[in-house]
Amino acid sequence: MTDHVTPHYQEPVTWSALFHGRLAIYSMIFGGSVALHALNVFIATTIMPSVVDDIGGLEVYAWTSTVFAIISILSAAFASRLLVLAGANWSYVIAATIFSAGTLACALSPNIWVLIFGRAVQGLGGGLFYTLAYAVIRMAYPDRLWSIAIGLITVMWGVATLTGPAIGGVFAESGSWRMAFWAFVPFAILFGTAAFFVLPKRDKNRTTVEGLPILQIGLLIAIVLTLSVGSIDVTIKKASLSVAAAIVLAWILVRIERQAKARLLPKGGFSLKTSLGAHYACIALLLIGMQPEIFAPYFLQVLHDQSPLWAGYIGALMALGWTAGSVLSASWKGRKASRTLMIGPVLGVIGLLLQAWFLSLPSQGEIQVLGPICTGLIMVGFGIGVCWPHIVTRVYERAPATEQELAAGGVTTIQLFATALGAALGGMVVNLAGINTSDSAHSASNAAVWLCVLFAASPLLGVFAARMALSVQR
Template sequence: MLAMFMAAIEATIVATAMPAIVSELGDFSLYSWVFSSYLLMNAVTVLIYGKLSDLFGRKPVLTVGIIIFLIGSLLCGLATTMEWLIIARFVQGFGAGAVLPIASTIVGDIYTKEERAKIQGFLSSVWGISAIMGPALGGLLVEYVSWRFVFWLNIPLGILTIIGLYLFLHENIEKRKPQIDYVGAVLLTMSITTFMFILVEGGIRFEWLSMPILLLGAFTILCLIAFVLYERKLEEPMMPFELWSERSILIANLTSHTTGIILIGLSTFLPTFVQGVMEEKPIVAGLTLTTMSIGWPIAAMISGRTILTIGFRTTSILGGISLLCGSVIFILLSGTNSPLFAATGSFLIGVGMGLTTTAFIVSIQSTVEWRKRGVATATNMFMRNVGSTIGAALLGGILNSRLLNYLSSKGASEDLNLESTTTLLDVSQRGNLTEEARTLLQNGLEFALHDVFWIVFGFALLSFILILFLPKKDKALG
């Protein structure tokens, strides 16, 4: 639970602090890379850590992951440029890949199938605690101390987690000869990285049909094909595709991918809307995200019970409906609305995530045996992380290009560009803008973010459609 808390509070605090970070370090065009770099390494390493935990046990692998995460957190807090921060986030993400999947897998190991649904929901309550503390604490640190402590807060939490692991977790490991899929990891990293670059820089630095974009697109496809072909040959692959032959696992993984895009869309860009368009303080922006993280654990605990009563599929459908309702609110959001309206949408998205993710994890862990449980759990989280990684890049690219198009269409001067948005997001510097420039930037930001929210709605609709294809009777849960 402490490991989960560390990862959960990281998600809410950083999103709250980002407008302050980008206003100090500059380079608004690199905004989405701060999230994408972390998510990329998280997504790629989650499968490796899942496999390693099946080979060497949960405790040593989780400990190594936490140590790397803490080193990355220290470097993030020391950053003086956006480039430095992005590199430090790569390091942090490299360690973070171990935290959530292995913490969830440990629960799968130490509890019975009947207890698992209830305990997974209970474990998710950690998100509620971090949700209340994270944005409020993040807002306070940004306003009264420094955004750097947002990252350094992880260090005492990580040390406590490691001490707790070695005092209380005792496991019997079935020794096997390790076969670690390094080639698969490299191929997957290259394919996702180049695809992210296309999404972020396409239409901004390079035209969509330019030679660099076309060559990178071809390279992405080649790496992905090579990854699939290579994985099918291995006895101990990083991505065990035979797991996907189970229909419930296939749908759960695909839906986790689409919900990952929804999750990052709101976590990354809602604080920007609240601070830049609504002109609210960082702590208020944080509180609009808090409701999502409150709705998540409440729904997760309910999901743990409803899975055993109304079934896995019905629980997931209710979650899909909640995701749709929440995304509709963000389409209707405007600068004149109260932050409470945004908070309501966040809460509904959180409820949808809580109902679906708990149901998926419990079903997957009940379907596979112990020696595949780590990688099966990691595969589902990998799909959600890849969704978030691609989503951060895709939505960041859309935000940048739509904002530039808006400013161009309104005949804005050359002084007003993406970097001007950093001034808008900084409360202390906002007064330096003329009334005309501020209005133009706010309208442009609102226009661009509405396009982002429409994409979020599209993925919520796709998630709901995918959920309808879940089998009516789950093998694992009956």
């Protein structure tokens, strides 16, 4: 196994390098805006029971998250075009304005439908924040700092994982869920204002921009919706038809993308025969393998006698593992960094198999059962985190010089799509396993086994994708 691309810089770098001179304000802007987006995700999830108790809408409870994720895909694809047209400074102003507008709609919502609309607008603004962070790293930082700057993004998600549920819980328990949304607005304004004055302006030498790949984005959304609809009142036949339809849509997407002028990914991004395409495949497979996390709190409550608070925080161990892995490996260079592409998916497979065995065993919370569950969750997240800065950096290095913004936006597009796809498939698996039957403990145990075993196939395929990414030269 060989790695044909030699990094330009081999000397070690430290986290303090992100806070020298002008880079300090850049790091605070992109890191703070990502933290704002991440906190919004965790706080909104925490307060939603209080929201529906106040304004109704339990029947469309999940829509607040689904719409948020789907619209985020749109913003990820749009970000690279926005950078060319408006520059980094105005792009952040636009993102902050959209995010604030959506947040205000949520805070003032008289019914669930207005709140769902607000969450959609939030998804557009928050998705821009997240995608622009990767683009600013590529534009404003020397390439020797790319991996460690990407690690800072992961740290911000880790901070949000630790603090978001607690903050949301305070607002929910005090009966002030609307204030949770109001609190975001001044911070969005602060980051937008700071970005306007310090981030790079539009490059006047670039006057043209590719169109938005509306058809491809529509197909991405259609794939997720097809699988989501297929998981309702699911049967083997219905699930098979849904998966087959999703595969057909994916085939159409690839055909259109290869011939389109306005593309989702840089040239070769959808082909495993290219190094760039193999790296994107690694990202997708790792993220799909992470999605059993969303069901962990439920299994912990039903099978292991955990309170909602403790179940939520144990479930968050996967995100914390991601943060720890990125912090550890972000400064690695050369072969040491390249090896993480193989280490990450291997840890993911082991972690999911641990969960398949122990998460399905009913207990009263004994350490001999909860210990391996926690270890498995951490291993999956750590596996992604340890290789994440280097996968993203290698995508930047392999993208054509004229498609760097597209490559940066493509990372987030693939990440968001893989997350939505994995969640839809996870819902289908647990429903097929009978999670909704009257015997909740037995059905939950059965669902936990099938979910974790089947999803272990994703990082296992990621091992082969990583081998290709490391061996293909271009």
